Amino acid sequence: MPLVPKLSHATRPLTFEVEALNERGEVLPTAIAGEHPLTLYVDKREIVTLMTLGQAPEALAIGYLRNQRLVRALDQIAEVQVDWETDAVAVSTRGGIEGLDGKMDKRTVTTGCGQGTVFGSLMDEVDTIRLRDDVKLEEETLYDVLDAVRRHETIYKSAGAVHGCALASGSEILYFVEDVGRHNAVDAIAGRMWLDGVDGSDKIFYTTGRLTSEMVIKTAQMGIPFLVSRSGLTQMGYQIAAKVGMTMIGRAVNKHYLLFTGRERFIKTIMPTMLA
């Protein structure tokens, strides 16, 4: 039986109501997104303070450690306890983390919304990543995913000011996580994938956020070959996606998209003449 970490389940209230005065002089009750500091401790050592919506703090902590390469496998983690009284998440490992000091020495502040910090030399790892080349994405599946995301109930619709990420298997949304930082949302999905033993190698990752270098790196690290965003991309995001051979699609809204890299995995199924 695999070693499963013991978890708290400490979700925060996600929205709050405040008053705002609009251009008509009306006082409107307005929903706003929560934002909470959450300080991550690993074996009682302080690692970082994340600012989070608090939707999935345990998965966030696990995914953060995974995506920062501070933890290499889920069975290294014995327990994850979130305590909102002290705004802290305490992670206990089995046997500690080797070379933690060295990894924490070099931090890169990255472009993305959200966490913005990458420990160690993640960029060096990009060269070693191989994404599966025997998986395909059909155009119709892409549209199905976009439609499923659009129909999803979200904090964004009620309060704005959050980014959303989804992991899809074919047309089915497996996870949908929102956070005030989009990288928290990515990390929370990475954490849930580990907890549920979900393999990324044939999955589709959707984000509302921009395709910057760190977003592409994190997707590649999770072994996911398909990355879709409703937003645009940066030059470095493009370069890294091209390098690892990721199928990356930007500006994907309704029936529009731009396929940037990894065209060989994409199967066009709808004739242009069939589009409105």
Add this chain to the structure above:
Amino acid sequence: MPLVPKLSHATRPLTFEVEALNERGEVLPTAIAGEHPLTLYVDKREIVTLMTLGQAPEALAIGYLRNQRLVRALDQIAEVQVDWETDAVAVSTRGGIEGLDGKMDKRTVTTGCGQGTVFGSLMDEVDTIRLRDDVKLEEETLYDVLDAVRRHETIYKSAGAVHGCALASGSEILYFVEDVGRHNAVDAIAGRMWLDGVDGSDKIFYTTGRLTSEMVIKTAQMGIPFLVSRSGLTQMGYQIAAKVGMTMIGRAVNKHYLLFTGRERFIKTIMPTMLA
């Protein structure tokens, strides 16, 4: 004569063109925003690597040090040299930075797009901030600023994937900076304000990004009483703005806005009946 730092002027190309395949099967040349790592050294000590568009790297470095409270006055900085061969910006100080180790010890990874890291205990400073209460913002001025921002030529219009910030004096835009990380854009404006001796105490700060805790803190630190965004806000952004008495306006697009905090500085000049 005040001591002025010696600066390089090393702007990067801001957009690049790549090919993308759209839903009609057409190959489109598509502009994308640049994204470059820029490692900041202070007196040869590595501080952080920022991911930046590279529009105003010297002002970014200065504003970063200002907003992180690592440098307290511009005359502490002797020289700022950006070298894109090595992706580095070297800052030389006059007399070093006191307590740098202690300040770098505590880093908070914040919610915002962009830099995401706050050194030291910036939150503690919030209590000491007093914004001017003898300045007002007329509704018409707000609309003028929104209109000026809308008409501004931007990387966003051509390539997307960037955030913009502007500093306005009345209806006039003094600075407009874009970056792949919105906090870089804020910091670059903070840097330019120092370089030009511009006081923030009667200015309007506009951002395309969300009003999260760190955006509000940075605006307050610059002494700016008016913060305007086309996006929404978070609970912590709201709480801090209310605490420091900032006049904060969200969802400001065209003739719409939501005034959240600091209503006493806002003067409504247009009757609701005059709105379309």
